[in-house]
Amino acid sequence: MLIDQRYTRRTLERPQPGACLNCHASLPEITTKLGNGDQAAGWAAMNKMPFKEATTLATHPVGCIDCHDPKSMALRVTRPAFIAGIAEYKATQGIKNYDVNKQATVQEMRSFVCAQCHVEYYFKGQEKTLTFPWEKGLTVDDALAYYDKVGWTDFTHKLTGARVIKAQHPDFETYSQGVHAKAGVTCADCHMSYKREGAMKITDHQVRSPMTSDVTINQSCLTCHHTTEADMRERVTTIHDRYEHAKNVSFDALTALITDIQKATTSGTPADRIAKAQAYQRKGQFFMDYVVSENSRGFHAPQYTLRVLNDVTDASRLGQLALLGIEPTTTTKPALQPPATTS
Ligand code: HEC
Ligand code: HEC
Ligand code: HEC
Ligand code: HEC
Numbered sequence: 036m037l038i039d040q041r042y043t044r045r046t047l048e049r050p051q052p053g054a055c056l057n058c059h060a061s062l063p064e065i066t067t068k069l070g071n072g073d074q075a076a077g078w079a080a081m082n083k084m085p086f087k088e089a090t091t092l093a094t095h096p097v098g099c100i101d102c103h104d105p106k107s108m109a110l111r112v113t114r115p116a117f118i119a120g121i122a123e124y125k126a127t128q129g130i131k132n133y134d135v136n137k138q139a140t141v142q143e144m145r146s147f148v149c150a151q152c153h154v155e156y157y158f159k160g161q162e163k164t165l166t167f168p169w170e171k172g173l174t175v176d177d178a179l180a181y182y183d184k185v186g187w188t189d190f191t192h193k194l195t196g197a198r199v200i201k202a203q204h205p206d207f208e209t210y211s212q213g214v215h216a217k218a219g220v221t222c223a224d225c226h227m228s229y230k231r232e233g234a235m236k237i238t239d240h241q242v243r244s245p246m247t248s249d250v251t252i253n254q255s256c257l258t259c260h261h262t263t264e265a266d267m268r269e270r271v272t273t274i275h276d277r278y279e280h281a282k283n284v285s286f287d288a289l290t291a292l293i294t295d296i297q298k299a300t301t302s303g304t305p306a307d308r309i310a311k312a313q314a315y316q317r318k319g320q321f322f323m324d325y326v327v328s329e330n331s332r333g334f335h336a337p338q339y340t341l342r343v344l345n346d347v348t349d350a351s352r353l354g355q356l357a358l359l360g361i362e363p364t365t366t367t368k369p370a371l372q373p374p375a376t377t378s
């Protein structure tokens with residue numbers, strides 16, 4: 036993770052802030068060094084310094100102390116953005132001043148250690164503070180509502196002028212909408228299952244896909260699902276196939292909207308219609324990217340994922356109608372509204 040980040044064109048060809056290091060390096064040593072022992076000051080300094088300088092302070096990718104208390108070996112979270120984000124999310128559930136390292140159950144911790152990094156994020160303000168958009172909740176709708184509220188845009192689309200948001204790996208948020216999360220199954224249950232070493236059962240620290248082999252499927256899935264490895268593989272493949280199908284349908288719809296907005300900008304279409312269509316593109320493109328940058332290809336929450344893709348297709352359709360000046364009537368309540376345009 037450390038090396039991939041150093042050699043990606045994202046850092047070689049563009050200036051990036053030190054905030055990139057949050058999820059690609061072992062953090063405690065860097066923040067201790069930079070803050071002279073004051074973790075919060077060290078974190079603030081790291082976030083806003085140039086990436087090229089900050090990465091020279093990193094000597095290791097994610098390490099034991101990023102997930103474990105070095106004295107007790109208990110699970111802990113070390114990432115300030117997660118500590119703040121999960122407290123904001125818990126507040127939406129009526130839990131005030133949530134302190135994750137004191138209040139989370141062991142079971143929750145088996146997902147929270149991963150959710151320090153496997154989440155959607157952005158860098159806030161001049162300080163480049165790593166921030167998770169969880170103030171309103173953990174769904175894609177909540178994230179978009181948050182970004183609309185704060186007026187966040189990653190880039191302006193070259194062909195259409197729409198102000199779009201780039202999503203990245205919302206694995207934890209998506210998992211949280213699925214049946215496994217509801218049933219209390221954690222990231223570690225599937226991605227770090229127990230394995231036997233002699234007489235001992237230990238947690239497999241080679242974090243990877245549970246579908247890697249029959250052995251990993253057996254260790255990760257068959258503890259709860261009393262069936263065969265082949266059956267489990269088939270169920271996952273079916274989910275992936277349906278996801279691919281829905282994804283392609285939505286992509287085509289979104290591409291058609293983008294093409295139509297591009298044409299409209301040179302054909303005398305009224306500006307208010309274009310603005311509405313751009314707002315639909317902003318929504319459709321964020322939802323699309325959110326689903327595609329999520330890493331399980333539908334598995335973590337199959338029905339939810341298809342629902343989000345369905346919204347992409349719908350936003351694309353509504354955007355095309357907006358260009359024609361048509362406001363479709365709707366029989367659903369509440370009526371579908373165009374998403375807010377940010378200025
Ligand atoms: C909130 C945590 C987080 C932050 C901040 C973060 N990343 Fe990542 N990054 C991840 C995770 C998790 C993965 C693996 C999952 C994936 O590839 O979707 C990843 C994967 C990557 C990869 C390899 C996968 C690929 O092909 O893109 C690169 C390169 C990368 N990140 C670069 C960056 C850069 C550059 C920044 C700063 C702009 C950054 N990351 C900031 C969490 C983060
Ligand atoms: C990404 C987070 C993460 C990292 C990094 C990590 N661990 Fe763990 N570790 C876990 C989880 C999750 C468990 C399961 C804990 C539980 O359920 O109580 C665990 C359990 C353990 C246990 C308890 C025995 C067992 O096998 O269940 C030991 C010992 C341990 N880890 C050592 C290490 C060491 C040493 C390193 C560094 C080389 C390390 N861990 C890195 C997440 C992590
Ligand atoms: C410090 C941030 C961080 C933490 C904590 C973390 N990950 Fe990751 N994870 C990453 C990054 C970054 C990558 C991409 C590495 C690359 O390809 O460059 C990754 C890759 C992965 C992969 C793909 C591995 C492969 O075979 O390519 C899986 C699966 C994964 N993580 C699951 C987890 C789970 C489950 C946990 C919790 C037990 C966890 N991660 C904790 C940052 C993190
Ligand atoms: C019920 C089991 C289960 C749970 C719980 C679960 N995952 Fe997964 N995850 C999977 C499966 C199955 C896949 C698809 C793997 C494949 O097709 O190879 C996957 C894929 C992934 C990938 C992409 C792996 C790769 O090789 O490309 C990442 C990263 C990941 N999960 C992270 C997480 C994180 C983080 C959590 C917790 C927030 C989590 N998962 C919870 C089963 C699970």
Ligand code: HEC
Pocket residue numbers: 213214215218220224225245246255256257258259260267270271336337338
């Ligand atoms: C700790 C127990 C546990 C583990 C481990 C587990 N599951 Fe599940 N799984 C469940 C439960 C509980 C349900 C929900 C059953 C229900 O409500 O009918 C479920 C549901 C499912 C479903 C139906 C999904 C849906 O959205 O309807 C699939 C597919 C599935 N699991 C596959 C897997 C795979 C693949 C693995 C291993 C990577 C796995 N499970 C690991 C407990 C588990």
